[in-house]
Amino acid sequence: MARLVMKFGGTSVANIERIRNVARHVKREIEAGFDVAVVVSAMSGKTNELVGWVNDSSKHYDACEYDAVVASGEQVTAGLLAIVLREMGLQARSWQGWQIPIETDNAHGSARIARIDGTKLIEGFGRGEVAVIAGFQGVEPATGRIATLGRGGSDTSAVAVAAAIDADRCDIYTDVDGVYTTDPRVVPKARRLDKVAFEEMLEMASLGAKVLQVRSVEMAMVHGVKTYVRSSFDDPENPRQGTLICDEEDILEQQVVTGIAFSKDEAQITLRKVADNPGVAAAIFQPLADANINVDMIIQVVSDDAAHTDITFTVAAAEFERARAILEKGKAEIGFTTLQSSGDVVKISAIGVGMRSHAGVAAAAFRALAEKSINIRAITTSEIKFSVLIDAAYTELAVRTLHSLYGLDKA
């Protein structure tokens, strides 16, 4: 029989009534003839409650213990959904990561899935059982300790399970009905996409679209898992199909730009009057890399003084304080005069596999933004996307401008 993985996030399982609604979605697919594995997140708010307790317990908590505490949220939802499914007359049982097992590496708190043994799940299908799987968690085989996959990790659990049991499809149910050309709260004319290429989705997820965890998209791409993003709030009897994430080749009418993403979780740091000599970049960026701080956009501008230069770059807002502390500590070695910073910036990105074969896509954006008097602080580009860093105050204006420019507005 065809196999299906369905994933439901925290808002979709926020209370028993919503869990019952999820069960109706599952029932529909069972009746359509699928063997179903359901992956669930913690009830919304629960993970925050658990993380709050951990933070109250210690500033320097052990990641293994964090995982033991925080993984409990998914365990609860899995059990409850299994109970509700059985109440509806379906066979169902819950699975925790260690029971399957879903094996991970030892990076507790943001572990990667190393291997999933689908045997027991498939045996369960043979008995007519729905497998209800606690998302976000696995087990480190060497130690037998629980490991969690980082925020949004249930998406990755779902895609990985789909790959492990060779599922025909993986449906990610969220509170929106698919992937949009941009955030509809910012651009009312945003359109839902019927299809989006894996590479595009990967960039969108990396660049601020919160619809899917980056790693889940990577995994879907690598294993070729046909993944839908769709809404759990649709009528379970008659749902819409959502957005298919698929190979580029499966999308017939390819647009140059597929979507506009934006991220406010950026902070800009500028070091003034850095000595303009070889090795200074390493002096700045190596300590940040050593501290696991990701530097995104970098620009170097020659200042009035020919022997010195200004260096600007961005880091994730959450890493900003750590980054500043590291740079101030290395001030003597790096030799800058002042460190300036701004959290009031936004990174706006346009994504589309069509950019590969079209020149001048980014240039058109720079012109359009200039016409609206929006100052560009930094630019990065890659094969299928470009990003600009601008003042946060211009976010909506810039997103709408690019959305129109690339013909993404609803008819």
Add this chain to the structure above:
Amino acid sequence: MARLVMKFGGTSVANIERIRNVARHVKREIEAGFDVAVVVSAMSGKTNELVGWVNDSSKHYDACEYDAVVASGEQVTAGLLAIVLREMGLQARSWQGWQIPIETDNAHGSARIARIDGTKLIEGFGRGEVAVIAGFQGVEPATGRIATLGRGGSDTSAVAVAAAIDADRCDIYTDVDGVYTTDPRVVPKARRLDKVAFEEMLEMASLGAKVLQVRSVEMAMVHGVKTYVRSSFDDPENPRQGTLICDEEDILEQQVVTGIAFSKDEAQITLRKVADNPGVAAAIFQPLADANINVDMIIQVVSDDAAHTDITFTVAAAEFERARAILEKGKAEIGFTTLQSSGDVVKISAIGVGMRSHAGVAAAAFRALAEKSINIRAITTSEIKFSVLIDAAYTELAVRTLHSLYGLDKA
């Protein structure tokens, strides 16, 4: 090194501040030279929240799924206490039942511990680690599914772990500082006992004293685990010793009666005009036994009519509705005219191993109660205790009367 098991219940770990207090108790024992295993319950209120969700999900839930959901509460506390202990500079790690493993039978929801492998815990001691163990839970080895031990099961977990690692002592920390001659809220003159015999504690727990789970006392008795009941709210630097539960022989000055217990969780059922012939008792009690309803006190009184009799008995208040439904269903076969019931009854018991060698202990009680005009509805006796069923309105009067009668009042 000497080994110690410490158990803390839900009110002792109700929030992070209390968990920190628990950690201070643990630290004291580590500094005193013990290898320590700590067994913890869920934060108070959490188990009720989880059970509430299960009940909202289905009236006829699967016990395995109930266990998967409800066991999560202890998992959270164990992780948090491990984090707090590490914050204090101690080595510590959390253990879930399946990780140790604590193996149980397959009676999900009220499983019994079958076997505990203490090897990993003892290896941890070798590394200087405090073992923080989620109470109330284990794993069914044949299926690998989580099983819980029933309400109050963490006491049993603690005693069982103490037996498995051959601990020198098992300290059960509660919100009271030991075992009292009776409930001090009812009798202000109640005294804390320094020592109480296993058999006495077993009767007290069975008969309504809520200080320890019955099964934990059985296990302590069978394995000879020296168990203390003491207060987690004592100053961690200077705690009182609590009550030692030990072999009868270890108690030098044995009293005739050690304590007075009472239970309001009783319901009385009277069947009027039951045909007085052989087999009628089986017709009444077999269906109740088949439904797993425990019948406690039974009295049969000849009624005016010589061919008929009245039968009175008690069941747990929680089982009352089920019992009545079963009896009404069998009314034709049993042949009674009316079923009368009362929940306004209390069972009052006097317990003491000294009763074995003293005659007339119960008779003195009947006289004393009669002098206070307290009507006795039913009586049961055993080697080391007797119980009387009376109107609930007389609870305090009866308990105080017996407490004085047997010389238990504080000097």
